[in-house]
Amino acid sequence: MSRQFNASLASYNKLMRMMDKMPAKKPTKNIGLLSPSRTKNATDKEDMSQPINRIMKHFNIIKDKRGELNGS
Amino acid sequence: MVLEDVTSMFDAPIPGESLTIELGSRPWQQASELSTVDEAIEYYMERLSTDEFMNQLMDVLELGVPITSIVNTMQLNSVMEGVHSVDVGALVSPLLIEMIMYMADMAKVDYVSGLEKPDTSDKLAPTKVAKMMNKFKQEVEDTDIEEEPSVETQETEEPKGLMARRT
Numbered sequence: 001m002s003r004q005f006n007a008s009l010a011s012y013n014k015l016m017r018m019m020d021k022m023p024a025k026k027p028t029k030n031i032g033l034l035s036p037s038r039t040k041n042a043t044d045k046e047d048m049s050q051p052i053n054r055i056m057k058h059f060n061i062i063k064d065k066r067g068e069l070n071g072s
Numbered sequence: 073m074v075l076e077d078v079t080s081m082f083d084a085p086i087p088g089e090s091l092t093i094e095l096g097s098r099p100w101q102q103a104s105e106l107s108t109v110d111e112a113i114e115y116y117m118e119r120l121s122t123d124e125f126m127n128q129l130m131d132v133l134e135l136g137v138p139i140t141s142i143v144n145t146m147q148l149n150s151v152m153e154g155v156h157s158v159d160v161g162a163l164v165s166p167l168l169i170e171m172i173m174y175m176a177d178m179a180k181v182d183y184v185s186g187l188e189k190p191d192t193s194d195k196l197a198p199t200k201v202a203k204m205m206n207k208f209k210q211e212v213e214d215t216d217i218e219e220e221p222s223v224e225t226q227e228t229e230e231p232k233g234l235m236a237r238r239t
Contacts, residue, residue, distance in 0.1 A: 004083075008144040008165035009186060015166040051109040051163055058113065059167050066174045 019056065099154030106156045112164045115155065116146075120171060129172065130181050138186025139176075143168045 046053045095101065106112050119125055132142060146168065147161035156164075169185070176183045230236075 006140050006144050006186070007162055008147060008169060009140040011162045012140065012166040012169050012187065051160075054109060055113075055163050055167055059170055062167070062170045062174050066170065066177055069174070069177050 015052075015056065015059065018052075019060075100152055102154050104154055104157045104160070106160065109160055109163050112156045112160045113167065115150075116164060116168055117171075120168075120175070126175065126179075130176070130179055133172075133176055133181050133183040136184050138184045139169055139172050140186030143172065 046057075048054055048057075106115055120129075129142070133139070143165050147165055150156055151158050151161050169187075173183070173185060
């Protein structure tokens with residue numbers, strides 16, 4: 001059974017690969033008074049109309065909670 | 073190796089099997105009940121949060137069933153029942169795996185995630201060893217063992233008389 005194709009396992013691995021490829025969020029430098037509080041980079045915002053992004057958001061929340069529970 | 077080949081040969085649909093029923097008579101051939109990922113998440117979270125399901129799930133996990141197999145069965149079953157489509161099932165699966173792992177961690181249950189890389193070494197699986205042992209036992213029981221003729225040992229009697237020589 002374990003040697004058969006598992007669609008859930010494949011999609012889990014695919015999601016993990018996608019998350020690894022995503023650039024890490026860098027903190028914005030707010031040094032000056034007139035510097036913008038948020039970057040106006042359109043790519044920084046995730047398109048929540050895409051179901052995969054919504055899944056990733058939920059996934060990250062549960063993963064963080066699990067990390068907190070296991071102390072990592 | 074031989075056993076795997078035999079099982080995989082029979083673990084497949086018969087050619088033309090899907091054409092034996094009328095098109096649209098199966099639930100998965102109809103429009104699914106839940107069309108979006110969010111609805112599917114809500115559906116699964118409701119099911120996972122029930123005490124009955126939780127207890128059964130922990131029992132299964134303690135038996136050593138991988139989480140990926142459980143999730144795959146769950147989502148395939150929902151597809152078969154026409155709850156959601158195949159693509160929604162594929163999208164929801166990683167979330168379910170993570171959620172069940174979280175629940176098992178909370179309940180402090182030792183579980184097999186199924187995410188580990190398969191062991192490619194020559195180490196035999198315990199189930200295979202057990203099968204081979206059973207086969208060997210059966211073969212041993214079936215073979216007639218001929219009894220070897222008992223060899224009579226000739227014991228030399230020691231002289232017991234008064235005039236006997238001592239060795």
